[in-house]
Amino acid sequence: MTSPVRVIVAGAGCRGELHSSYASIHPERMKVVAVADPRKFARTKLQKQHNIPDENMFEDWQSMLERDKFADAVLICTPDQLHKEPAVAFAKEGYHILLEKPMATTAEDCVAIVEACIQSGVMLSVGHVLRYDPLIRKIKELIDAGAIGDIIHIQHLEPVGYYHFAHSFVRGNWRNEAESSFALLAKSCHDIDLIHHWVGDRRCVKVSSFGSVSHFQKKHKPTGASDRCLDCPIEEKCPYSARKIYLNSVKRGHTGWPVSVICPSSSPDVESVTEALRTGPYGRCVYECDNDVCSNQIVNMEFAGGVTAAFSMVAFTEELCRRKTTIYGSKGELSYDGNEIRVFDFLTQRSETQRAIQHTVVGKANRTFSMAGHAAADYHLIHAFISAVANNDPSLIRSGPEETLLSHLLVFEAERSRLEGRVVYCEDRKPS
Numbered sequence: 181m182t183s184p185v186r187v188i189v190a191g192a193g194c195r196g197e198l199h200s201s202y203a204s205i206h207p208e209r210m211k212v213v214a215v216a217d218p219r220k221f222a223r224t225k226l227q228k229q230h231n232i233p234d235e236n237m238f239e240d241w242q243s244m245l246e247r248d249k250f251a252d253a254v255l256i257c258t259p260d261q262l263h264k265e266p267a268v269a270f271a272k273e274g275y276h277i278l279l280e281k282p283m284a285t286t287a288e289d290c291v292a293i294v295e296a297c298i299q300s301g302v303m304l305s306v307g308h309v310l311r312y313d314p315l316i317r318k319i320k321e322l323i324d325a326g327a328i329g330d331i332i333h334i335q336h337l338e339p340v341g342y343y344h345f346a347h348s349f350v351r352g353n354w355r356n357e358a359e360s361s362f363a364l365l366a367k368s369c370h371d372i373d374l375i376h377h378w379v380g381d382r383r384c385v386k387v388s389s390f391g392s393v394s395h396f397q398k399k400h401k402p403t404g405a406s407d408r409c410l411d412c413p414i415e416e417k418c419p420y421s422a423r424k425i426y427l428n429s430v431k432r433g434h435t436g437w438p439v440s441v442i443c444p445s446s447s448p449d450v451e452s453v454t455e456a457l458r459t460g461p462y463g464r465c466v467y468e469c470d471n472d473v474c475s476n477q478i479v480n481m482e483f484a485g486g487v488t489a490a491f492s493m494v495a496f497t498e499e500l501c502r503r504k505t506t507i508y509g510s511k512g513e514l515s516y517d518g519n520e521i522r523v524f525d526f527l528t529q530r531s532e533t534q535r536a537i538q539h540t541v542v543g544k545a546n547r548t549f550s551m552a553g554h555a556a557a558d559y560h561l562i563h564a565f566i567s568a569v570a571n572n573d574p575s576l577i578r579s580g581p582e583e584t585l586l587s588h589l590l591v592f593e594a595e596r597s598r599l600e601g602r603v604v605y606c607e608d609r610k611p612s
Contacts, residue, residue, distance in 0.1 A: 184211040185569045186250075188275075190241040190266050191257035192217035192226045194437065195280050195307070199255045202562040203230055210566050213251050216241045221445045241266045249273050253569050256280060259353065260361045264289035267304075271296040276303040278565045282369045283584065285361040287592045294581040305565045308373045308579040310503075312560035315521055315536050316374065317578075319507070319514065323378060327523050328509025331379060334489040337504045338371050339497030345475060346420045347438045349495070350396045351462050355471035363473040364389070364598075365591050368493045371503065372479065372594065373579070373587040375489045378507065382483040384590050386605050389598040391477025395496070401467035408463050410454070420466045422457050479594045 184207065189196045192215050203210040214236035217223040227237055238244050241258070253276040256266050264284040270277055277297065283290045283306055297304040310316055323331065340349075354360045354367070364372075376384070406412040409422035418424075427450070430439050435448045442462040443452045457463030475495040482488050502518035513524045524531040536556075561579075568576040590606070597604040 184209055185252050185566050186211050186213045187253045187255055187566075188212075188214040188216070188236075188244055188251045189226060189255045189257065190216050190244070190270075191255075191259075191280075192219070192222040193257060194441065196255060196257035197222075197226060197229075198558055199257065199278065199562050200226055200230065202559070202566065205559075206563075206566075209570065210562075214238065214244060216244055219444055242269075245269055245273060249275065252276060253278065253565070260366060261285050261359075264293055267293045268296040271300045271302050271304075274300060274302060276565075276569050278305045278307065278562070280307040281309075282361060282365045282591075283588055285365065287589055290585055290588045294585045297581055303565075303568055303574045303577060304581040304584075305561070305568070305577045306579045306581075306584040307561065308370055308584065309557045309561045310370050310374055311377065311557075311578040312564060313557035314560070315516065315534070316557075318521060318534060319505070319516060320378060322514060322521070322523060323380075323507070323509075327512060327525075328507060328514050329511030331487050331507060331509055333487070333508045334375055334378060335506045335508075336371055336375055336489070336491045338368055338491075338493045339499040339502060339504070340367065340493065340495045341500035342419060342496050342498070343425050344438075344500050345495035346396075346466050347425065347441075347462070349473055349475070350420075350466045350469050350471045351422075351464055352441070355469060355473060357473055360473075362595050363475075364391070364477055364479070364493070364595050365588075366473070368477070368491070369588060369591045371491055371493070372591050373584065374505075375481065375491060376587040376590060377583070379483050379487055379489070382485055382487055384481050384483050384593075384606050386603055387479060387481050387590065387594050387597055388603045389477060389479045389594040391474035391493075391598055393472060394475045396466050396469070396471055396475060398467055401465065405465055405467065407465050407468045408458070409465065410457050410463060412465065422463045426457060426462060427453050474598075477598065481590070481594075 187210060189200055189212060200212050203212045212230040212232060215223050215226045215232060216238035218239050223237055254270045256263060256277060256279045258266060260282060263279060267277055267279055283293055348354050349363060360366055402414055404414055409415050415421045415423055426439050426442060430448055430450055430453045439448045439453060442456045442460060446452045477493045479491040504518065505516040507514040512526050515522045520533055520535040522531055522533045564576050564578060568574055574580060593604050593606050
């Protein structure tokens with residue numbers, strides 16, 4: 181294709197806005213032509229950023245499908261439980277799909293999405309953004325090149341971050357399974373996917389998992405604490421204080437995530453954030469919320485050939501989502517701390533280190549976009565998808581339908597193990 185890839189956006193929240201920003205960096209490669217979101221402020225914000233005409237503004241994604249196909253692809257960034265219906269519907273209309281993770285909140289819905297995309301002959305890219313991180317890609321290259329021999333065992337940790345967990349999984353959108361999904365799916369399907377990716381074509385044969393809701397419970401509420409942080413006499417002594425996390429941040433001039441999330445109808449400032457904390461969900465005491473998702477969980481896996489893996493997710497960390505991984509091989513050991521890869525060779529007893537390269541991309545109007553850390557992965561995800569659509573080449577997508585479905589099914593099996601309190605043999609259950 182010589183003209184920009186035309187995309188429509190279903191869901192104008194954080195991820196929808198982030199993916200759409202690629203059009204500001206590379207207007208010659210991608211053009212946002214329509215947006216759907218029930219929130220007027222969110223969709224209007226994208227309209228202004230991308231000069232979208234009024235006739236292409238929609239309150240719901242269903243209205244987009246009342247028209248004949250008018251774009252090449254759709255970015256589906258709706259809430260987790262609202263992934264399956266738009267994904268299947270847009271696939272049937274011939275739209276290539278970038279679908280935010282998780283694919284869906286049930287194994288059956290994940291299967292239905294993949295089947296619809298295959299039957300319609302459209303490309304599906306799932307937002308496993310870590311697959312596109314340059315250093316994580318390098319880990320896979322080193323494994324495949326035999327740098328550490330045969331994989332024997334993988335240890336992988338996701339440190340969520342104490343205030344991140346309080347924001348997203350205690351007060352926020354992913355706090356309650358009935359309204360979103362369980363934590364292993366919502367937060368850590370990334371990580372199970374990476375483990376599945378690193379072990380290659382080996383099938384997981386059995387899995388066990390343990391986890392619970394720790395600390396963020398009414399019985400741990402400090403004596404004298406109020407139900408809302410702005411009225412709490414002991415708020416200054418609480419590390420999870422909404423005043424500290426949001427209001428003090430905006431007073432220092434920080435209006436990005438997570439402050440940007442809590443004001444759905446306006447830009448964040450001291451007045452709007454104060455009102456949000458006084459009346460909205462993000463101002464609640466963390467010990468008085470309706471959260472029921474795990475704050476710590478472990479998953480143990482055995483793959484064909486005896487390869488084992490152990491994954492840990494924990495909320496109570498200083499680090500914010502900076503994964504730590506050690507992969508033990510027959511000829512060496514590979515470690516990754518989110519910033520560098522170190523490979524130790526058993527034969528030579530020497531180590532080599534590779535660090536992340538930080539760079540920037542200059543977009544339209546000389547606006548500079550940082551490409552360090554997670555931002556680099558975000559950029560490479562949408563870049564790969566747009567390149568795949570432009571060149572009609574699905575091989576450019578690193579998180580396509582079949583392999584991503586397998587890793588999602590493994591997540592569901594792990595959660596089944598936790599709930600049933602037993603080892604699950606993965607061949608026991610197949611979605612209908």
